[in-house]
Amino acid sequence: AKDSFKVCWSIYVGWMPWDYGAQKGIVKKWADKYGIDIEVVQINDYVESINQYTAGQYDGCTMTNMDALTIPAAGGVDSTALVVGDFSNGNDGVVLKGKKSLKDIKGQTVNLVELSVSHYLLARGLESVGMAEKDVKVVNTSDADMVAAYTTDDVTAVVTWNPLLSEIVGMPNSTKVFDSSQIPGEIIDLMVVNTDTLKANPKFGKALVGAWYEIMATMSADSDAGKAAREFMGKASGTDLAGYEAQLASTKMFYTPADAVAFTTSDQLKTTMKYVAEFSFDHGLLGEGAADAGFIGIETPAGVYGDKGNIKLRFDPTYLKMAADGKL
Amino acid sequence: MKKLINQHPTRPFRWLLGIIPFFILVILYIGASNARLAENPNDKLLPAFSSIAEAMNRLAFEPSKRSGEYVFWQDTISSLERLAVGVGVSALIALVLGVLNGTIPFVRANLSPLITAISLVPPMAILPILFIVFGLGEASKIVLIAIGITPFLIRDMQQRVLEIPGEQIIKAQTLGANTWQIIVRVVLPQVMPRLIASVRLSLGAAWLFLIAAEAIASTDGLGYRIFLVRRYLSMDVILPYVLWITLLAFAVDYALRQLSQWLYPWFHDQTPERA
Amino acid sequence: MKKLINQHPTRPFRWLLGIIPFFILVILYIGASNARLAENPNDKLLPAFSSIAEAMNRLAFEPSKRSGEYVFWQDTISSLERLAVGVGVSALIALVLGVLNGTIPFVRANLSPLITAISLVPPMAILPILFIVFGLGEASKIVLIAIGITPFLIRDMQQRVLEIPGEQIIKAQTLGANTWQIIVRVVLPQVMPRLIASVRLSLGAAWLFLIAAEAIASTDGLGYRIFLVRRYLSMDVILPYVLWITLLAFAVDYALRQLSQWLYPWFHDQTPERA
Amino acid sequence: MSYINIKNVWKEYGDQVVLERINSTVEEGEFITIVGASGCGKTTFLKMLLGTEAPSRGLITVANEPLRYEPDAQRGIVFQRYSVFPHMTVLQNVVLAREFEKSRFLSRLFGRARKQAIEEALTMIEAVGLSAAANKYPHELSGGMQQRLAIAQALIKKPRILLLDEPFGALDPGIRADMHQLVLELWRRYKLTIFMITHDLKEGFYLGTRLWVFDKDRIDPHHPGAFGARITYDVPVGSVDQKASEKIRESLQQHNAAQDEPELSGVSS
Amino acid sequence: MSYINIKNVWKEYGDQVVLERINSTVEEGEFITIVGASGCGKTTFLKMLLGTEAPSRGLITVANEPLRYEPDAQRGIVFQRYSVFPHMTVLQNVVLAREFEKSRFLSRLFGRARKQAIEEALTMIEAVGLSAAANKYPHELSGGMQQRLAIAQALIKKPRILLLDEPFGALDPGIRADMHQLVLELWRRYKLTIFMITHDLKEGFYLGTRLWVFDKDRIDPHHPGAFGARITYDVPVGSVDQKASEKIRESLQQHNAAQDEPELSGVSS
Numbered sequence A: 001a002k003d004s005f006k007v008c009w010s011i012y013v014g015w016m017p018w019d020y021g022a023q024k025g026i027v028k029k030w031a032d033k034y035g036i037d038i039e040v041v042q043i044n045d046y047v048e049s050i051n052q053y054t055a056g057q058y059d060g061c062t063m064t065n066m067d068a069l070t071i072p073a074a075g076g077v078d079s080t081a082l083v084v085g086d087f088s089n090g091n092d093g094v095v096l097k098g099k100k101s102l103k104d105i106k107g108q109t110v111n112l113v114e115l116s117v118s119h120y121l122l123a124r125g126l127e128s129v130g131m132a133e134k135d136v137k138v139v140n141t142s143d144a145d146m147v148a149a150y151t152t153d154d155v156t157a158v159v160t161w162n163p164l165l166s167e168i169v170g171m172p173n174s175t176k177v178f179d180s181s182q183i184p185g186e187i188i189d190l191m192v193v194n195t196d197t198l199k200a201n202p203k204f205g206k207a208l209v210g211a212w213y214e215i216m217a218t219m220s221a222d223s224d225a226g227k228a229a230r231e232f233m234g235k236a237s238g239t240d241l242a243g244y245e246a247q248l249a250s251t252k253m254f255y256t257p258a259d260a261v262a263f264t265t266s267d268q269l270k271t272t273m274k275y276v277a278e279f280s281f282d283h284g285l286l287g288e289g290a291a292d293a294g295f296i297g298i299e300t301p302a303g304v305y306g307d308k309g310n311i312k313l314r315f316d317p318t319y320l321k322m323a324a325d326g327k328l
Numbered sequence B, C: 001m002k003k004l005i006n007q008h009p010t011r012p013f014r015w016l017l018g019i020i021p022f023f024i025l026v027i028l029y030i031g032a033s034n035a036r037l038a039e040n041p042n043d044k045l046l047p048a049f050s051s052i053a054e055a056m057n058r059l060a061f062e063p064s065k066r067s068g069e070y071v072f073w074q075d076t077i078s079s080l081e082r083l084a085v086g087v088g089v090s091a092l093i094a095l096v097l098g099v100l101n102g103t104i105p106f107v108r109a110n111l112s113p114l115i116t117a118i119s120l121v122p123p124m125a126i127l128p129i130l131f132i133v134f135g136l137g138e139a140s141k142i143v144l145i146a147i148g149i150t151p152f153l154i155r156d157m158q159q160r161v162l163e164i165p166g167e168q169i170i171k172a173q174t175l176g177a178n179t180w181q182i183i184v185r186v187v188l189p190q191v192m193p194r195l196i197a198s199v200r201l202s203l204g205a206a207w208l209f210l211i212a213a214e215a216i217a218s219t220d221g222l223g224y225r226i227f228l229v230r231r232y233l234s235m236d237v238i239l240p241y242v243l244w245i246t247l248l249a250f251a252v253d254y255a256l257r258q259l260s261q262w263l264y265p266w267f268h269d270q271t272p273e274r275a
Numbered sequence D, E: 001m002s003y004i005n006i007k008n009v010w011k012e013y014g015d016q017v018v019l020e021r022i023n024s025t026v027e028e029g030e031f032i033t034i035v036g037a038s039g040c041g042k043t044t045f046l047k048m049l050l051g052t053e054a055p056s057r058g059l060i061t062v063a064n065e066p067l068r069y070e071p072d073a074q075r076g077i078v079f080q081r082y083s084v085f086p087h088m089t090v091l092q093n094v095v096l097a098r099e100f101e102k103s104r105f106l107s108r109l110f111g112r113a114r115k116q117a118i119e120e121a122l123t124m125i126e127a128v129g130l131s132a133a134a135n136k137y138p139h140e141l142s143g144g145m146q147q148r149l150a151i152a153q154a155l156i157k158k159p160r161i162l163l164l165d166e167p168f169g170a171l172d173p174g175i176r177a178d179m180h181q182l183v184l185e186l187w188r189r190y191k192l193t194i195f196m197i198t199h200d201l202k203e204g205f206y207l208g209t210r211l212w213v214f215d216k217d218r219i220d221p222h223h224p225g226a227f228g229a230r231i232t233y234d235v236p237v238g239s240v241d242q243k244a245s246e247k248i249r250e251s252l253q254q255h256n257a258a259q260d261e262p263e264l265s266g267v268s269s
């Protein structure tokens, strides 16, 4: 067993608490409690952070459920969703310029980050109005340039996430025609850790989960301290208190471990992961070796989806339960 | 024993010497790749050559399920097209402005500071403004390449013009040439091989901007594919693509050098060759 | 009337001429900004000068609530530090390898193809590998700058060494110099001012890579700030930052030029000056 | 008034006085040779006549007009170091003057005009002995050949004033004598006014109509730059062309004689 | 065996035969002057002696060993075009040879050694008349001054074999005579073997101990490159040094006389 660990995170509303916890010493406090070291590293580029984790440079990393399946799990890195922090409840959306309904998207060019949760959201949205991806033309557009891209006349439809989404919706003549609140619980933000590392070092899991829920308690409080924490996170993500709270409003945070446990153990999670796996398979994200969507096994408390012999992604509420039971 | 400085390797030996470092790189890669794959057979970071070959085979020789195109070739053509137009436009602008700047002091006084300033602006940082001016289509990619390399090319051309010995300009005047004639007969032809040399120097940057442009908004191109598959760390695609870009870049460079040697023998016979 | 080619603007007039294009740019900006703001007062793309001033005031003269630092200055210092180290390391490597490549045919045969190949690899495309090899700390930023500009610098140095007239090398040998002595007394000193010139040429690229590196892994720096606020399209921060980067780049360039002129008068008095 | 008037001309570079109190007049058609110690300012003086350097003080007039401080077709030049166009063949280098003249815009001739210009140029190339190299680029020529090309280039233009800066320094005696003939012939035919710097005193004495010696007549040993050179001697020489050309022939014969002298021993293998 | 043996040496560039069937022997201490038409291959021959060009055929031996095809301290050179180091002052340029010699690693001298080297260099600089410019950079010197510097640089090394490619072409007669003296003195004192290309036949005749004429004795008018130049004449000249130096003095006087001739008229303003 080792005693120093590195986790990375990138700037996103649901992951800003990690920065707060690291800066305010909460993570260190919990690590000390278990006699280990945890380094929390900010990586600005989201995909790069996952790649680094997948390459084994980090023991844990923040990512969505879909990316956890398609990047580390598909890359053979057995990963466990240690903290199920929140799900997007309107944080991701489809915006049309000059049109009011999702049906109008037919035949349009849609700018989005291909193969990301936006792409998944679009697929689910199109499904809900009886269309498929072939009814639109997808143009890969980098998230950093999405807002600027939307200001040009060429771009009439985008799928993106916050804070880009609210910037775009705020522009004249723009309508959000579909968002993640219409597929609640399907886009989940996680702290994913390496399963082997976790198994060998339960302290690592305990310290991270312990720290997380202390931060949750602080930031969710309706006190000055809570407000200060949220303002801190807002500033760190390049906006202010109001901007950050607006983003929180469309995010379903699991402020208490009990909420998280309830969500993780529900049957819906397994169904969600089935959708995600199917989408990923359709887009070739599970690797060339994948014969079907179930090629990579996904373990949830409600059961395993896919190949039980090849489980690479696990939703394991053990540590969440410990937190809920106050055993940390 | 001759001094080191006077020892020239014979031709086959020179080849061998040149290849050795590449050979070492390949060996290193295989070692590292094997080590990682032994630990995690699904490791994507340093795929085995067989996986790379498989991925390439799929992209280059099997039509894509989605579009029916041969993805690899489609990407190559799109990228080369953008590169050619972008570099071509830049070279043309650089030739005109660089020669004018170099020969006419008034133009130089007028434009040189602006060009210097523009050459210092990091193009990536002003992308949003580029978008509203040039849109998000093919134009914006070409413009990004142009904005990225033109200031350098102009400054280089200007410098090259200034390096033409003053005696030649004086001589031309004593032969009755006016400013325009000096430009077309003395300056332009002498600067052409140098333009090719500068373009060769700036091709690296051009590729960089091309890839960046394709990463921003695109549906095909070598840069697009790299950024797309980066999302799931498909190094089995990225590595051959990077290799291919390097090869293409080399081929373009080589072609330009040959072209220059063929067109301007007087230039190359008097200037030592860049190896 | 003298021919255009012989007309040199007087000093004050040259200044004026140089400033005019900038003036026009500012006018154009104000016009476009006003037009956009008239249509949508919340438009963020081309903010009014007043909003820019406000944003800068906040970043430069009010301590950040988060860290108590003056964000703007902190960013500047971090970026300049990285730039200095990155460019310094690159220049050093380029000097050593460029001079060896240029003077010793065997080294050139051995390394030149590899360096050419590396110079053609787009660094952005192999970022994941770079980060894994060099980590995500300060080292990775410096390495990205170095990988980005060193191959160019080496090739340029090599070329410059090859441009030293063969007569000088022969002369040195007849004066009894061995290879090492030729390098330290004949080649190195003549190549130093050219190194500074090459570094000046590659500074644009160095800034580019610095910004790219900071956008990927960093918690401060000019590039980081631009990246951070870009998602809100905060052009009121981006524009002054870009301007500031341009100014810094210009200052660095100017300082290097002065340094070179001071250290190597013999070089500048015989070579026409890059304006 | 004389054709060229030089009135109290000084040239200073910063502290260093290169030339001081240059006064002279030159008539049209004179052939002035200039000698002087190395570094004394001969080239600088030529540059002032050419118009690429302005005097620090004083005035030069040509045909009663102040000298134009800009090179033009009136004044031809052959530099000390070769200044031919490296991107053109010998023929193209020589034809260029005609192209500049007759095609103000394209600077290219076509058809008859082109043929005529090429013929003329070939004659001149023949005259400087480069016929065999007409289609070579300068880098393929030896130094002396390049210099001959520069001479051909300047002479084809038949400028009113021809400035020669040690034009024959790099030539061997035989060729040099041919060049002397060529220059003298063109000088006589077109009434050129020639200024020629030379290091060969003999050449200086017998080629021109007038010899100038540039020298410092005052020297401050502690400040070598404090005083400049002046025209210390102004000698009419070889005023009868016959005499000059006779001498030339003499020098030619001397050269040929050298190869025929009885004491020579061939060293055929 | 003689000091230098040249056996059936040819030099070809592709199709073009530049030199053919060069055969000769040279004893140590000889002073050979070389004349020949421009472009006939004199410089090429010198380069072969220097070791920077290899003969296409044939063999050159020095002191019974095949010539080393690499320049070294045994063979000094002064090029047709100046080849001084632009980044060093006159003094530094001349001191350099000593620094190379005495400091194999740093190539820098300190303390006494440095002082001594500088003194020696200054003497040489004095000898070529550049004392006033000792701290100037080459670009601040005129062409002639640069050439004198190159000569000083080569002479300070006292090479066994000294190769001079038109070293005095750019010098004016006064300086040239001084240079003649200097070269002769060093030649005599150190028993140098000198090869000197010149275009000045007089110089060629009277400066050395032996004059070579390079010439093509066969010419194919359709293929000017088909035949190369050879040593067509090999003349012992000025074998008595006195006679040579006398002539030099004569030429010197001739120069001085020129300025004193009764027909001269000063032109002081």
Ligand SMILES: Nc1ncnc2c1ncn2[C@@H]1O[C@H](COP(=O)(O)OP(=O)(O)OP(=O)(O)O)[C@@H](O)[C@H]1O
Pocket (backbone or CB within 6 Å): D013, D018, D036, D037, D038, D039, D040, D041, D042, D043, D044, D045, D080, E140, E141, E142, E143, E144, E145, E170, E172
């Ligand atoms: N641009 C310049 N700046 C400063 N000094 C200069 C410049 N040009 C020439 N000089 C100086 O002026 C003097 C005269 O130089 P010039 O070239 O006219 O001599 P020269 O008589 O032609 O010599 P040479 O016979 O060697 O060619 C020299 O001392 C030189 O150092």
Ligand SMILES: Nc1ncnc2c1ncn2[C@@H]1O[C@H](COP(=O)(O)OP(=O)(O)OP(=O)(O)O)[C@@H](O)[C@H]1O
Pocket (backbone or CB within 6 Å): D140, D141, D142, D143, D144, D145, D170, E013, E018, E036, E037, E038, E039, E040, E041, E042, E043, E044, E045, E080
């Ligand atoms: N590297 C080369 N490649 C091809 N031809 C060459 C090369 N170097 C010299 N030549 C040719 O060889 C011939 C002799 O040249 P070289 O320079 O030896 O003449 P030279 O006798 O020194 O003439 P000059 O008196 O004008 O200096 C010329 O015709 C030249 O064109």
Ligand SMILES: [Mg+2]
Pocket (backbone or CB within 6 Å): D042, D043, D044, D080, D165, E142, E143
């Ligand atoms: Mg001169």
Ligand SMILES: [Mg+2]
Pocket (backbone or CB within 6 Å): D142, D143, E042, E043, E044, E080, E165
């Ligand atoms: Mg020669």
